Amino acid sequence: TRPAPADDGSTRKRPSPPPEFQALLDEVLRGVLERRGTCLSVLSNRAAILCAAWSPDGRHLATGDMAGRVHLWKLQSPGAKPTLIQEDTTGSAPGVTALVWAARGNHLACCGNDGGVQVMTVDKMEAHLLRPPYKAGTRDPWGLQLSPDGELLLGPYGNDGAGQGDTARHAAVLGVAREARVPVGDPGPAQSPRCAEVLDAAWAPGGERFATAGLDEVGVWRVTRREPRYTVTRQETFPVEGVRTVAWHPREPALAAGGAKGVVVFRGSGAELKQQHLETPDAVDHLAWSPDGQWLAAASTGTVRLWHADSGLLSNVLHVKDPSPGGLTWNPRRRGVLATWSGNLAQVWDVESGRVLATLTGHAGSIHQVVWRPDGMRLVTVSSDATARIWDDRRGGPERRGTWEEMEQVLMKVASPIPRQDYPLEFPLKPGAPDTAWAFYSPTDPSLAAIPDASSRSLCLWKGHDLRTAPSARGHGLAAAWSPNGRQVAVQDGPRTFSLWTDSGELKARGKEVDGDLMRWVWDPESRFLGLVLRDQPGPWFWDLTSEAPTRSPGKERGALKDLAWNPSGLRLATACDDGWARIYDVRSGCTLDTLLWSLRLVFPARRIAWSPDGQFLATGDAGGLVGIWDSRGYDLVACPQEHKGPIQHLVWNRSGSCLFTANESGRGLLWRQGSSDGRWVISAVLETEPTALRWATFSHDERWLLAMEADGAGIRRHPAEFEALVAQVASRRVPRRVREEGAPPRPAMPEPAMAAHPPDAGEADPGSWWRGYPSGSSPSTESHHVQ
Numbered sequence: 105t106r107p108a109p110a111d112d113g114s115t116r117k118r119p120s121p122p123p124e125f126q127a128l129l130d131e132v133l134r135g136v137l138e139r140r141g142t143c144l145s146v147l148s149n150r151a152a153i154l155c156a157a158w159s160p161d162g163r164h165l166a167t168g169d170m171a172g173r174v175h176l177w178k179l180q181s182p183g184a185k186p187t188l189i190q191e192d193t194t195g196s197a198p199g200v201t202a203l204v205w206a207a208r209g210n211h212l213a214c215c216g217n218d219g220g221v222q223v224m225t226v227d228k229m230e231a232h233l234l235r236p237p238y239k240a241g242t243r244d245p246w247g248l249q250l251s252p253d254g255e256l257l258l259g260p261y262g263n264d265g266a267g268q269g270d271t272a273r274h275a276a277v278l279g280v281a282r283e284a285r286v287p288v289g290d291p292g293p294a295q296s297p298r299c300a301e302v303l304d305a306a307w308a309p310g311g312e313r314f315a316t317a318g319l320d321e322v323g324v325w326r327v328t329r330r331e332p333r334y335t336v337t338r339q340e341t342f343p344v345e346g347v348r349t350v351a352w353h354p355r356e357p358a359l360a361a362g363g364a365k366g367v368v369v370f371r372g373s374g375a376e377l378k379q380q381h382l383e384t385p386d387a388v389d390h391l392a393w394s395p396d397g398q399w400l401a402a403a404s405t406g407t408v409r410l411w412h413a414d415s416g417l418l419s420n421v422l423h424v425k426d427p428s429p430g431g432l433t434w435n436p437r438r439r440g441v442l443a444t445w446s447g448n449l450a451q452v453w454d455v456e457s458g459r460v461l462a463t464l465t466g467h468a469g470s471i472h473q474v475v476w477r478p479d480g481m482r483l484v485t486v487s488s489d490a491t492a493r494i495w496d497d498r499r500g501g502p503e504r505r506g507t508w509e510e511m512e513q514v515l516m517k518v519a520s521p522i523p524r525q526d527y528p529l530e531f532p533l534k535p536g537a538p539d540t541a542w543a544f545y546s547p548t549d550p551s552l553a554a555i556p557d558a559s560s561r562s563l564c565l566w567k568g569h570d571l572r573t574a575p576s577a578r579g580h581g582l583a584a585a586w587s588p589n590g591r592q593v594a595v596q597d598g599p600r601t602f603s604l605w606t607d608s609g610e611l612k613a614r615g616k617e618v619d620g621d622l623m624r625w626v627w628d629p630e631s632r633f634l635g636l637v638l639r640d641q642p643g644p645w646f647w648d649l650t651s652e653a654p655t656r657s658p659g660k661e662r663g664a665l666k667d668l669a670w671n672p673s674g675l676r677l678a679t680a681c682d683d684g685w686a687r688i689y690d691v692r693s694g695c696t697l698d699t700l701l702w703s704l705r706l707v708f709p710a711r712r713i714a715w716s717p718d719g720q721f722l723a724t725g726d727a728g729g730l731v732g733i734w735d736s737r738g739y740d741l742v743a744c745p746q747e748h749k750g751p752i753q754h755l756v757w758n759r760s761g762s763c764l765f766t767a768n769e770s771g772r773g774l775l776w777r778q779g780s781s782d783g784r785w786v787i788s789a790v791l792e793t794e795p796t797a798l799r800w801a802t803f804s805h806d807e808r809w810l811l812a813m814e815a816d817g818a819g820i821r822r823h824p825a826e827f828e829a830l831v832a833q834v835a836s837r838r839v840p841r842r843v844r845e846e847g848a849p850p851r852p853a854m855p856e857p858a859m860a861a862h863p864p865d866a867g868e869a870d871p872g873s874w875w876r877g878y879p880s881g882s883s884p885s886t887e888s889h890h891v892q
Contacts, residue, residue, distance in 0.1 A: 142495065142496045143464075143466060143493050143494070143495055144482070144494045144495065144496055145179065145493070145494040146491055146492075146493055147165075147167070147177055147186070147491060147492040147493075147494070148490065148491050149167065149169055149175065149490045149491065149492070150169070150171065150490065151169040151170040151171040151173070151490055152169060152170040152469065152472075152487070152488040152489070152490055153167050153168070153169050153170075153472065153486040153487060153488075153490060153491065153492050154168055154169060154170060154199055154200060154201055154472050154473070154486065155167070155168045155200060155201060155202050155203045155472065155473050155486065156168070156203060156473060156475050156484050156486045156492060157203035157204055157205040157212070157475065158205065158475060158476075158477050158478055158484070159205055159210075159226070160205065160206075160207035160210070160478060161478075162477045162478050162479055162481075162482070163178070163179060163180050164176060164177060164178055164179060164226075165177045165179055165484060165492070165494075166203050166205060166212055166214075166226075167186075167203075167486060167492050168199075168200025168201070168202075168203050168214055169199070169200060169490075170199045170488075171199070172199055172200055172216060172217075173188060173189065173200070174188075174189040174200055174203070174212075174214055175187065175188055175189075176189075176226065177492075179494070189224070199216060199217045200214050200215070200216055201215055201216060201217055201245060201247070202214065202215040202245070202247050202248035203215075203248070204248050204249070204250040204257070205226075206250055206254035206280060207254060208253065208254035208255070210225060210226050210227065211223055211224065211225055211226075211254065211280050211281070212224045212225075212226050213248060213250070213257055213259075213280065214248075215245055215247070215248040215259055215260060216245075217245070219245045219260040219261070220237045220238060221237060221238040221248065221257065221259045221260070221278060222237040222238075223238075223257075223278075223280055238259065238276075238278055238285055245259070245260030245273065246260060246273045246275065246302055246303055246304060246305070247260075247304070247305070248260075249305055249306060249307055249314075250280075250307075251307050251311045251314075252307060252309060252310070252311040253311050254280060255279070255280055255281065255311075256277055256278065256279060256280060256311070256327065256334075257277070257278040257279075257280055258275055258276075258277060258278075258288075258305045258307065258314060259275065259276060259278045260273065260274065260275065260276070261274045261275055261276030261285070261287050261288070261299065272299075272301045273301060273302050273303060274287065274288065274289070274299040274300065274301065274302055275287075275288040275299075275300070275302040275305055275316060276288060277327055277334055277336055279334075282332075284333065284334055286327075286333075286334045286335065286336050287299055287336075288300050288302065288305075288316060288325060288336055289336075290338060300316060300318055300323055300338075301318040301319045302316045302317070302318055303316075303317045303318060303347070303348055303349075304316070304317040304348065304349045304350055305317070305350070306350050306351050306352050307352065308352045308357075308359075309352060309353075309354055309355065311327075312326060312327060313325060313326050313327070313339065314327070315350045315352065315359055315361075316350070317344075317347045317348060317349055317350045317361060318347070320343060320344065320345055320346065320347060321341055321342065321343050321344065321347065322341070322342040322343075322344050322347055322350060322359070322361045322370075323338055323340070323341050324338070324339045324340040324341075324342075324359070325337065325338055325339060326339050339373075340373060340374075342361070342368075342370055342379075344361045344363045344368050345363050345364050345365055346363040346364025346365070346387060347361050347362065347363040347364075348362055348363060348387065348388065348389060349361070349362045349388065349389065349390060349391045350362075350391070351391045351392055351393055351400075352393070353393050353397050353413065354393055354394075354395060354396070354397050355396075355397045356371075356397065357371065357372070357373075358370065358371045358413075360391055360393065360400055361391075362387075362388030362389070362390070362391040362402055363387065363388060364387045365381075365383065365384075365387075366381060366382050366383040366384040366388060366402075367381075367382040367384065367388055367391065367400070367402050367411075368380070368381055368382075369382065369400070369416070380416050382400075382402070382409075382411055382416060382418075384402060384404050384409055385404070385405075386404040386405040387404060387405075388402045388403065388404050389403055389404060389429055390402070390403040390429060390431050390432050391403075392432055392433065392434055393413070393434075394413075394434050394439075394440070394442075394455075395434055395435075395436055395437075396439060397413050398412070398413055398439075398440075399411065399412065399413060399419060399440070399455055400413055401432055401434070401442060401455070403424075403429040403431070403432050403444065404429070405427050405428070405429075406423065406424060406426075406427040406429075407421055407422065407423055407424065408421070408422040408424060408429070408432060408442070408444055408453075409421050409422075410422070410455050419455070419456075420455055420456070420458045421458075422442075422444070422453055422455070422458060424444055424446055424451065425446065425447075425449055425451070426446030426447040426449065427446075428446055428447075429444065429445075429446050430444075430445040430446045430447070430470070430471055430472070431444070431445060431473065431474065432444045432445075433474055433475065433476060434476075435476050435480045436476055436478060436479075436480050437479055437480030437481075438480045440454055440455045440456050441453070441454060441455075441461065441480070442455050443474050443476065443483060443497075444474075445471045445473075445474045445485065446471075447470055447471070448465070448467040448468065448469060448470055448471060448487065448489075449463065449464070449465055449467075449471070450463075450464040450471055450474050450485050451463050451464070452464070452483075452497040457796075459795060459796065460795060461497060461498070462495070462497035462498070464485060464493070464495050464497070466493060467485065467487040467489050467491065467493065468487070468489040469487045469488030469489035469490075470487060470488050471485050471486065471487050472486050472487060472488065473485075473486050481496070482494055482495065482496060483495050483497060528545075528800070528802055528811065528813070529544060529545045529546075529547065529586075530542055530543070530544055530545070530799070530800055530813070531543050531545075531571055531817070532571075532816075532817030533555070533571050533574055533576075533577065534817075535816075535817040535818050535819070536816050536817060536818035536819075537816075537817075538816070539578055540816075540817055541555055541556065541557065541558075541576075541577035541578060541582070542555070542556075542582075542583070542584075542817070543555050543566070543571060543574060544556075544583075544584040544585070544586065544593070545586075546586050546590045546593075546607065547586055547588060547590050548589065548590030549590055549607070551567045551568065551569065552565065552566075552567055552590075552607065553565070553566050553567070553568070553574070554584045554586065554593045554595065554605070555574065555575065555577050556577070556582035556583070556584050556595050556596070557577040557578060557582075558577075558578045558582050559577075559578045561597050561598075563584070563593070563595050563603070563605050563609075564577060565605075565607070565609050582595070582596050582597075583595075583596050584596070585625055585627065586627075587627045587631035588627055588629060588630075588631050589631040590607060591606060591607050591631065592604055592605065592606055592607070592612070592631065592649070593605050593606075593607070594625060594627075594634055596622060597614075597615055599621045599622065600617050600618055600619075600620065600621055600622060601615045601616060601617045601618075601622075602615075602616055602618075602622060602625075603615060603616065604616075604649070612649075612652075613652055616647070616652075616654065618636060618638055618645060618654055619638060619641070619645075620638030620639045620640060620641050621638065621639035622636060622637075622638060622639075623637045623638060623639050623666075624636075624637040624666075624667060624668075625637070626668055626669060626670065628670050628674050629670055629672060629673070629674040630674055631649075632648070632649055632650070632694070633646050633647065633648055633649070633694065633695055634646065634647040634649070635668050635670070635677070636654070637665050637666065637667060637668060638665070639664070640664045641664065641665055642658075642661040642662065642663060642664065642665060642681075643656060643657065643658050643659045643661050643665060643679075643697075644656075644657065644659070644665055644668050644677075644679060644697075646695035648694070648695055655695055657695055657696050657697045658697070659679065659687065659689060659697045659700070660685075660687055660700055660703070661679065661681040661683060661685075661687070662681070662683040663681050663682035663683035663684075663709070664681070664682040665679060665680070665681055665682070666680045666681065666682055666709075666710055666711050666712070667679070667680040667710070667711065667712050667713050668680070668713070669713050669714055669715055670691075670715075671715045671719045671736075672715065672717060672718065672719045673719060674691075675690065675691065675692055676688055676689065676690060676691065676701065677689045677691045677697070678713050678715065678722060679713070680710035680711060680712060680713040680724060680725075681709075681710055682709045682710065683709070684705065684706050684707075684708065684709050684710065684726075685703050685704065685705060685706065685710065686703075686704040686706060686710050686713055686722075686724045686732075687700060687702070687703050687704070688700075688701045688702040688703075688704075688722075688739070689701060702739045704722075704724065704732070704734060704739060704741075706724060706726045706730070706732065707726060707728055707730050708726035708727040708728030708729075708730060709726060709727045710724060710725075710726050710727075711725050711726055711727055711751050711752050711753070712724070712725040712752050712753065712754070712755045713725075713755070714755035714756070714757060715736075715757075716757050716761035716764075717757055717759055717760070717761050718761050719736060720735065720736055720737070720761065721733055721734065721735060721736060721742075721761065722734045722736055722739070723755045723757070723764055723766070724755075725751075725752025725753075725755055725766060726751070726752060727751045727752075728751075729749050729750050729751065729752060729768055730744060730752075731743075731744065731752060731755075731764075731766045731774070731776070732744040733764065733776070733785050742783075742784075742785055743776065743784075743785035743786075749768065749772070750768040750769050750770055750772075751768060751769055752766060752767070752768055753767060753768055753769045753797075753798070754766065754767040754773075754798060754800075754801055756801045756802065756803070758803040758807045758825070759803070759807060760807065762777060762778050762807075763775065763776065763777050763778075763788075763803070763807065763825060763826075764776040764777075764785075765801055765803070765810055765825075767791075767798055767801065767812075769797060770795050770796075770797065771795040771796045771797050771798050771812075772790075772791070772795045773790075773791040773795075773798075773801070773812070773823075774787050774789070774790060774791070775787065775788045775789040775790075775791065775810065775823070775825060776788070789823070789824070789825075791810075791823050796814050796815070797814070797815040798812050798813060798814065798815060799813045799814065799815045799816075799817065800812070800813050801813070803825055804825075807825065807826060808824070808825060808826040809822055809823065809824060809825050809826075810822070810823045810824075810825040
């Protein structure tokens with residue numbers, strides 16, 4: 105609690121909030137700080153939850169735990185206790201490993217670690233046992249599969265027909281509505297079948313056939329339904345080395361098998377059999393066709409590969425965070441949406457773009473299964489931490505994505521009207537088009553835009569805001585940078601040339617050539633010099649507007665220069681070098697690196713550098729993804745956690761210098777905020793849902809929101825940037841509710857979020873500028889631009 109003034113002028117501590125309020129605040133802060141999907145419900149249990157199944161209407165959820173119990177949760181009644189099926193009736197001790205819920209007859213089947221299978225009828229949250237459980241199973245069962253019509257099960261089988269001491273996994277066809285059990289195997293002596301080894305099994309779409317993955321072979325079996333019994337006969341056998349999993353195409357007679365050397369797809373049969381080999385660097389552990397049959401997904405060590413079903417061409421490779429995949433499952437309704445899980449983390453992907461739509465975190469133990477609701481609008485994760493969490497994966501990531509015109513209307517509703525001079529300074533003429541030209545607005549005249557034309561190598565100065573009426577231009581690969589005083593604009597003509605124009609359209613210098621490819625350029629605060637970063641050049645180059653000549657001032661750099669930035673006073677210049685050092689020079693004399701003041705050692709080669717607007721802090725980003733925040737009064741490192749993965753591409757300060765946005769090349773971003781009491785820098789939000797490469801990022805004029813432009817200009821993303829905005833955003837959603845089984849132990853205490861201890865002061869909205877839209881994120885007087 106923070107001190108509060110008393111009536112007599114002294115200070116006293118505010119009383120601690122009640123436990124109920126603190127629990128609610130913890131949930132809100134968890135959502136704020138994690139921001140990864142929205143957890144709608146947390147169902148607490150006594151033992152680790154191993155599996156789950158949704159009811160056909162999606163209103164109920166069944167969970168199976170390590171203690172051999174099945175719980176039925178009524179999700180439409182918050183806080184209602186679940187219905188418990190006692191241990192002695194499940195026949196599934198010491199644990200329920202698989203659950204399936206059939207729409208026909210509302211039958212629920214469960215399988216235990218002892219191989220026993222129980223079938224129940226669920227009516228009004230009450231489960232009625234149809235018969236004694238199917239016993240005589242095998243230890244470590246492979247799973248449970250329901251036929252498409254819901255009449256038959258593929259389940260574990262053992263003892264009967266298996267040789268004495270046989271510990272291999274076997275399968276049997278089991279009846280659902282009526283009792284029947286037929287082992288899967290070939291006829292043996294005395295009508296006793298030789299059971300086939302089964303590691304995985306899958307039904308064909310018609311329900312008349314199924315496939316099994318066994319010892320280096322795939323078997324295809326036919327089920328003949330003749331009252332009052334069923335028969336199972338082998339149709340075909342395909343050799344597949346190290347086969348672990350099988351999956352049928354949902355619409356075509358195609359069977360995929362995942363093994364030690366990749367995936368094999370079988371089409372046709374007999375003489376017309378065709379095989380297609382899809383190679384992977386590691387063995388395939390999980391395999392699944394998309395519901396529309398367009399993609400085939402295979403999970404192996406650290407990756408999920410996707411192929412087009414028709415052509416067999418590799419479509420995408422998804423890199424999961426844990427090298428050991430737990431599984432994958434397609435959304436039944438939303439096209440191209442795939443969920444994967446490993447460790448205590450689950451991710452939802454858009455397979456076409458490879459973007460992460462949501463990252464679901466919060467489990468303290470490993471996730472055992474992820475199951476989509478039948479309508480595809482929710483999903484549940486079950487974990488060894490004895491909880492099941494129900495998620496809305498569509499609420500993570502940016503608050504909104506859209507065009508600037510749409511974003512402007514949103515911002516005008518949540519904040520005061522935006523002055524024209526506070527607009528972002530860079531917009532595409534044709535959003536999303538690969539050859540679009542960009543309009544670069546003057547920092548002093550918000551209606552004046554410079555539009556470079558690649559076809560004529562010229563510059564068009566245009567006044568206006570409706571870019572639909574702007575003159576057509578082809579500007580792919582070209583860029584421009586206005587001087588801070590708005591009187592000159594530098595335009596890139598080619599890889600090694602640039603021109604200088606005035607704000608009246610007068611050409612001051614054309615086609616000035618430098619000794620290397622132009623990578624970045626930065627104006628000094630007084631608009632006298634243009635600092636240049638050239639490819640593979642060890643030091644900075646300068647263009648003096650007075651002498652109109654490029655000069656090179658050698659410094660202490662021993663590698664390629666990657667970035668540079670003037671401090672707001674223009675008296676110091678900071679450089680980021682590939683040799684792993686950031687250096688600060690005294691540049692009082694102009695274009696000469698007179699004196700090396702400080703050298704800051706980074707862990708990896710430096711990539712980006714940016715001063716805070718008041719010059720107190722210096723931010724650095726390196727190739728290893730580490731962000732450093734340095735206090736310029738002694739250049740002490742005040743913050744440097746290892747959070748990013750990949751080289752840092754963007755460092756953007758807000759106007760007050762109290763918040764920093766950092767992002768890597770893939771667009772994964774972090775929001776850093778300085779505590780109001782002790783000045784400690786902490787990460788207030790992780791922005792990684794739907795990551796995409798960014799062209800620029802900037803804070804809104806009231807500093808409550810962060811806007812990020814996608815690299816191709818197709819859209820702008822809006823993220824809450826101010827603490828109160830974050831809390832308001834999460835609190836306005838459905839707060840996760842906890843449903844705890846009676847007698848369940850309390851959950852372990854959640855570590856206190858850093859922002860909860862030191863929330864920043866709200867303060868008044870202080871109109872700022874949009875200079876932060878430039879990729880380098882330097883101060884208003886150190887306007888910089890990244891040349892494409």
